[in-house]
Amino acid sequence: MKYDAIIIGGGIIGASIAYNLTKQGMRSVAVFEKNYISSGSTGRCGGGIRQQWASPENCKLAVKSVHLFEKLDQELGFDTEYYQGGYLLLAFTDEEVEQFRKNVVMQQGAGVPVRLIGVDEVAAKFPFLDTSDLKAAAHCRTDGHINPMLVNQAYADAAKRNGADIHLFTEVVRIVRDRDRINSVITADVRTFETGVLINAGGGFSAEVAAMAGITIPTRPQRHEILITEPLEKFMDPMVIDFHHHIYFRQTKHGSVVMGYGDPHEPYTHNIQGSLEFLKTMSLMITKVVPAMKKVKIVRQWAGLYNMSPDAQPILGKVPGVSNYYQAVGFSGHGLMLAPAVAELMAELIVTGRTSMDISDLSIDRFAGRTEFKLEKAVV
Numbered sequence: 001m002k003y004d005a006i007i008i009g010g011g012i013i014g015a016s017i018a019y020n021l022t023k024q025g026m027r028s029v030a031v032f033e034k035n036y037i038s039s040g041s042t043g044r045c046g047g048g049i050r051q052q053w054a055s056p057e058n059c060k061l062a063v064k065s066v067h068l069f070e071k072l073d074q075e076l077g078f079d080t081e082y083y084q085g086g087y088l089l090l091a092f093t094d095e096e097v098e099q100f101r102k103n104v105v106m107q108q109g110a111g112v113p114v115r116l117i118g119v120d121e122v123a124a125k126f127p128f129l130d131t132s133d134l135k136a137a138a139h140c141r142t143d144g145h146i147n148p149m150l151v152n153q154a155y156a157d158a159a160k161r162n163g164a165d166i167h168l169f170t171e172v173v174r175i176v177r178d179r180d181r182i183n184s185v186i187t188a189d190v191r192t193f194e195t196g197v198l199i200n201a202g203g204g205f206s207a208e209v210a211a212m213a214g215i216t217i218p219t220r221p222q223r224h225e226i227l228i229t230e231p232l233e234k235f236m237d238p239m240v241i242d243f244h245h246h247i248y249f250r251q252t253k254h255g256s257v258v259m260g261y262g263d264p265h266e267p268y269t270h271n272i273q274g275s276l277e278f279l280k281t282m283s284l285m286i287t288k289v290v291p292a293m294k295k296v297k298i299v300r301q302w303a304g305l306y307n308m309s310p311d312a313q314p315i316l317g318k319v320p321g322v323s324n325y326y327q328a329v330g331f332s333g334h335g336l337m338l339a340p341a342v343a344e345l346m347a348e349l350i351v352t353g354r355t356s357m358d359i360s361d362l363s364i365d366r367f368a369g370r371t372e373f374k375l376e377k378a379v380v
């Protein structure tokens with residue numbers, strides 16, 4: 001069997017690229033997913049969608065994504081629980097305020113309706129927060145959140161309706177390459193599928209997928225833990241991030257609060273075990289910021305992988321020396337929110353060889369011969 005394009009990975013990135021390839025006219029597209037839709041990082045993620053980034057590249061992609069998210073339910077015919085309740089970033093030190101001030105100028109230049117607001121305004125609008133140590137906050141009303149599993153499924157279903165084949169429980173175990181071309185993939189059940197192009201959307205396993213094609217990429221998996229509480233009456237609109245205590249939290253449509261803590265000392269491994277340490281630290285941090293959480297019950301905890309790149313920005317496009325290999329990897333904790341824009345641009349690149357927005361700064365070439373990078377700091 002032969003496809004024009006094979007995508008490895010049925011998370012949000014693989015599914016959205018499959019949909020956009022078919023939308024842009026590619027005829028035979030297949031996704032190979034070793035488990036099921038959303039079984040990877042996508043189904044484990046926090047669901048946040050924000051445009052408040054420190055790097056102009058992330059910011060531009062996020063702005064484009066929000067424009068696409070705003071009409072996505074209509075386009076895909078699905079209720080994804082997309083909610084533009086805003087995003088509030090808390091600053092607890094003068095250094096953070098200074099960084100926010102710079103970011104806000106850059107973000108406003110990119111068209112993001114973001115404002116730096118004072119402690120009095122935060123206390124008045126968001127009374128659930130303990131503002132005693134707060135210095136300022138950045139607020140963007142068009143940011144928000146979504147149900148990650150629903151939007152992943154919506155893209156996969158739409159791709160399927162457009163003719164794509166979605167092979168679930170089908171692991172790619174070998175990639176056959178002849179000099180500068182990928183010829184085919186071989187699955188765990190020993191079937192061979194030839195392909196015109198190969199797209200690596202392997203999430204936390206992107207480096208392993210690339211290695212099967214003889215390609216080395218600088219992405220590393222890192223566990224991030226997260227939990228959900230019992231449902232509460234609606235008390236908050238925005239998703240909140242606090243880089244100082246390394247936490248984020250939001251209230252879902254049905255009232256539960258989803259929250260995560262990004263351990264700055266977490267090693268790079270594929271471990272996705274939940275830990276007691278996380279429960280303790282998360283509880284300590286959230287109750288500092290939202291004291292009323294002391295009385296709330298946790299219902300469940302889990303973990304997933306961030307696919308980290310050296311500068312915490314995605315790695316998009318081709319690699320030198322392989323003519324028909326593409327990758328959309330290294331999302332470093334923000335792949336869900338960037339997916340609509342990335343998928344449209346990746347499909348343009350694959351179908352026409354050009355993109356309507358310049359993403360060349362995000363190619364793997366930026367790491368060539370360098371050991372130090374300008375790090376995206378706005379990551380929890």
Ligand SMILES: Cc1cc2nc3c(=O)[nH]c(=O)nc-3n(C[C@H](O)[C@H](O)[C@H](O)COP(=O)(O)OP(=O)(O)OC[C@H]3O[C@@H](n4cnc5c(N)ncnc54)[C@H](O)[C@@H]3O)c2cc1C
Pocket residue numbers: 008009010011012013014032033034035036038039040041042043044045046047048049170171172173201202203204205209224225226260303304305306307328329331332333334335336337338
């Ligand atoms: C706790 C947590 C919170 C997060 N919060 C947010 C957030 O609020 N907002 C946000 O934008 N992002 C968030 N993220 C990051 C986000 O989840 C990821 O960036 C995004 O889901 C990446 O999508 P993906 O499709 O690249 O990866 P995945 O969803 O992991 O999909 C990759 C798929 O590839 C499959 N695969 C791998 N190798 C093979 C193979 N050889 N053969 C077949 N299939 C294979 C895997 O099974 C997997 O399903 C969070 C992540 C975590 C862990």
